[in-house]
Amino acid sequence: MTHGPDAPAPVTPAVYHILLALGDGDRHGYALLRAIAADPDAPDVGPTTLYRALRRMLDDNLVVVADERPDPALDDERRRYYRLTPEGCAVAQAETRRLARLIGYARTALLTPGDGTDTGPGGAPA
DSSP states (O other): OOOSTTSOOOOOHHHHHHHHHHTTSOEEHHHHHHHHHTOTTSOOOOHHHHHHHHHHHHHTTSEEEOSOOOOGGGSOTTOOEEEEOHHHHHHHHHHHHHHHHHHHHHHHHHBOTTTOOBBOGGGOBO
């Protein structure tokens, strides 16, 4: 388990979903919004949230603006394409591991040992 000063800090749900959306390739802002909106479990990310998060992610070297662009005939030259950096990939992987541990803890804390029934806080029936 990774704890302590060397462990990456948890990221916001919006940042995590942006990192995931960039995991399969470069995307411009509107494409990021569509990819996030397609996930029913994703947070509601609007343009303001997206671009504020991208600005922080650029400052933190989690993403960069991609140099390569699609064919100009197929694209709007005003679009900026964002690319996941190796550091951004590492942060996404660390956050995925952190969430997996949290889910494991939740399953342990919310299930009565042996019978598999869901319980509420303190073991009370849900």
